[in-house]
Amino acid sequence: MHTTWKTGALAEASGLTVRTLHHWDAIGLLTPSRRTAAGHRVYTGNDLARLYQILALRGLGLDLETIGACLDAGVDPVRLVRDHLAEVDSALAALETLRTRLSRLSAELAQDGAVSGPALLDALHATGRAAAQATLRRHLNPASVRELAGRAASLGPAAHYHLHVEWPELYRRAARLRSAGTPPSDPAVRRLVARMDELAALFTGGDAGISAGVRAAWREAPHTMSGDPAADPADYREPAAYLDASRTTAPTPEGPHP
Amino acid sequence: MHTTWKTGALAEASGLTVRTLHHWDAIGLLTPSRRTAAGHRVYTGNDLARLYQILALRGLGLDLETIGACLDAGVDPVRLVRDHLAEVDSALAALETLRTRLSRLSAELAQDGAVSGPALLDALHATGRAAAQATLRRHLNPASVRELAGRAASLGPAAHYHLHVEWPELYRRAARLRSAGTPPSDPAVRRLVARMDELAALFTGGDAGISAGVRAAWREAPHTMSGDPAADPADYREPAAYLDASRTTAPTPEGPHP
DNA sequence: CTTGAACCTCACGCGGCGTGAGGAGGGAGG
DNA sequence: CCTCCCTCCTCACGCCGCGTGAGGTTCAAG
Numbered sequence: 001m002h003t004t005w006k007t008g009a010l011a012e013a014s015g016l017t018v019r020t021l022h023h024w025d026a027i028g029l030l031t032p033s034r035r036t037a038a039g040h041r042v043y044t045g046n047d048l049a050r051l052y053q054i055l056a057l058r059g060l061g062l063d064l065e066t067i068g069a070c071l072d073a074g075v076d077p078v079r080l081v082r083d084h085l086a087e088v089d090s091a092l093a094a095l096e097t098l099r100t101r102l103s104r105l106s107a108e109l110a111q112d113g114a115v116s117g118p119a120l121l122d123a124l125h126a127t128g129r130a131a132a133q134a135t136l137r138r139h140l141n142p143a144s145v146r147e148l149a150g151r152a153a154s155l156g157p158a159a160h161y162h163l164h165v166e167w168p169e170l171y172r173r174a175a176r177l178r179s180a181g182t183p184p185s186d187p188a189v190r191r192l193v194a195r196m197d198e199l200a201a202l203f204t205g206g207d208a209g210i211s212a213g214v215r216a217a218w219r220e221a222p223h224t225m226s227g228d229p230a231a232d233p234a235d236y237r238e239p240a241a242y243l244d245a246s247r248t249t250a251p252t253p254e255g256p257h258p
Numbered sequence: 259m260h261t262t263w264k265t266g267a268l269a270e271a272s273g274l275t276v277r278t279l280h281h282w283d284a285i286g287l288l289t290p291s292r293r294t295a296a297g298h299r300v301y302t303g304n305d306l307a308r309l310y311q312i313l314a315l316r317g318l319g320l321d322l323e324t325i326g327a328c329l330d331a332g333v334d335p336v337r338l339v340r341d342h343l344a345e346v347d348s349a350l351a352a353l354e355t356l357r358t359r360l361s362r363l364s365a366e367l368a369q370d371g372a373v374s375g376p377a378l379l380d381a382l383h384a385t386g387r388a389a390a391q392a393t394l395r396r397h398l399n400p401a402s403v404r405e406l407a408g409r410a411a412s413l414g415p416a417a418h419y420h421l422h423v424e425w426p427e428l429y430r431r432a433a434r435l436r437s438a439g440t441p442p443s444d445p446a447v448r449r450l451v452a453r454m455d456e457l458a459a460l461f462t463g464g465d466a467g468i469s470a471g472v473r474a475a476w477r478e479a480p481h482t483m484s485g486d487p488a489a490d491p492a493d494y495r496e497p498a499a500y501l502d503a504s505r506t507t508a509p510t511p512e513g514p515h516p
Numbered sequence: 517c518t519t520g521a522a523c524c525t526c527a528c529g530c531g532g533c534g535t536g537a538g539g540a541g542g543g544a545g546g
Numbered sequence: 547c548c549t550c551c552c553t554c555c556t557c558a559c560g561c562c563g564c565g566t567g568a569g570g571t572t573c574a575a576g
Contacts, residue, residue, distance in 0.1 A: 019532095
């Protein structure tokens with residue numbers, strides 16, 4: 001009965017590839033105890049035990065460096081597992097959100113029997129839009145809805161950009177400033193507010209009634225209006241209050257007057 | 259009102275980095291329509307529309323090459339979404355399995371108050387082992403259990419390897435051969451069977467009663483015996499039947515007799 | 517004209533190997 | 547002894563989506 005293995009034999013027995021064993025040797029994760037005079041790797045029973053441990057830890061989804069640290073003494077297993085579990089949980093949450101979006105999209109596509117070229121983008125675009133318009137209609141009269149739609153149409157492709165790219169980004173930035181403790185009176189926040197008001201004016205034409213209605217729709221159902229079903233209402237409510245505070249506080253001095 | 263953007267402005271507005279825009283330009287995903295005489299990138303409204311589409315598709319988790327193909331005409335959106343959904347589903351299933359294992363392990367670790375060095379491996383090892391022994395005890399008398407344990411102990415670290423590395427690998431290989439349509443009488447299958455019987459003899463000492471009991475335990479609860487809670491009983495039952503068939507059929511000729 | 521910010525183009529790095537290229541060791545058969 | 551073929555070895559580049567400098571040009575303001 002043999003008690004040592006050459007690279008190929010170990011690879012075949014373990015289901016790994018020779019290249020993987022070479023790699024693990026190169027990074028010092030699993031170094032064969034011996035070599036023949038010609039430089040051929042010889043794995044012993046101890047190496048096998050280590051291989052088994054590596055496979056066990058790899059099965060937990062740990063990266064190779066962590067596995068090495070684990071085996072070469074020096075990690076707190078409780079913390080390691082707890083942290084890793086947290087990582088896995090967040091990855092799982094992200095994937096679940098994605099799955100929801102995809103399956104909704106898939107349904108949308110299956111429904112429009114005929115499949116043309118940019119059908120994917122159309123469907124992607126349409127998904128959830130009907131709901132957003134319904135919400136808007138609850139807060140605006142038909143004439144205002146038509147005016148909003150007309151202004152959006154006249155902006156062309158830029159409308160999509162302003163609504164779905166720049167606007168969410170402004171919101172994200174407001175959220176970052178807020179959580180960094182920046183006071184609402186800070187000039188950076190004021191610049192954000194100014195840009196957002198500018199964008200809003202593009203769509204509402206400066207009509208206070210329309211913009212109030214739009215704001216009400218966002219307050220009612222941020223996840224519907226933003227088109228992101230995973231959006232947390234709190235992620236919108238708190239920055240909104242922060243931005244309102246910016247609009248109503250006195251400016252902070254920003255260096256000497258010119 | 260400006261209708262063009264420089265790299266930095268577009269990056270800031272979209273929340274991407276300048277490097278990302280450079281990269282997307284380099285791979286031809288988003289090339290600015292114009293450049294200044296000095297070579298500075300100038301993005302137009304059309305580029306913005308494309309950027310918006312890219313971000314929308316990226317939000318679905320598609321890779322950049324697929325996104326490019328999508329936008330430059332030439333994919334079936336129905337198939338694309340269906341296939342991608344399938345990918346996401348399998349990733350999700352894998353992650354859920356992993357999460358189950360990790361949380362069980364976490365509980366195991368929390369239970370053994372004191373944390374020593376190789377506690378993680380101990381816990382990993384112990385998880386589910388008690389259940390496997392309970393299953394075994396239902397199929398073997400105490401003397402046989404003791405004999406099994408004694409033989410396993412005398413094998414040392416190699417026992418872990420045989421049980422948890424080589425044995426599952428042999429099973430996986432059997433499953434592959436089976437699904438490839440290889441007949442049970444094929445010499446490759448016979449070699450597998452011979453090796454598995456050899457391994458079994460290492461643990462049972464050739465005692466037919468013990469090996470029958472072990473086989474019964476595996477038939478009853480493969481997921482418990484293998485230590486993999488996600489194991490599908492069918493993944494063991496069918497290869498097992500296949501291997502049994504190999505043991506009871508006549509050999510196929512493998513070239514001319516010597 | 518000078519400064520400083522913003523822009524440009526290389527080019528390496530990451531993780532975990534896959535996939536050759538090009539060469540040497542080793543056992544079986546002539 | 548030589549030849550054949552299989553297994554082993556060591557580089558070294560490629561993947562994906564950028565991050566992160568290094569080192570040089572251009573632009574707008576003072």
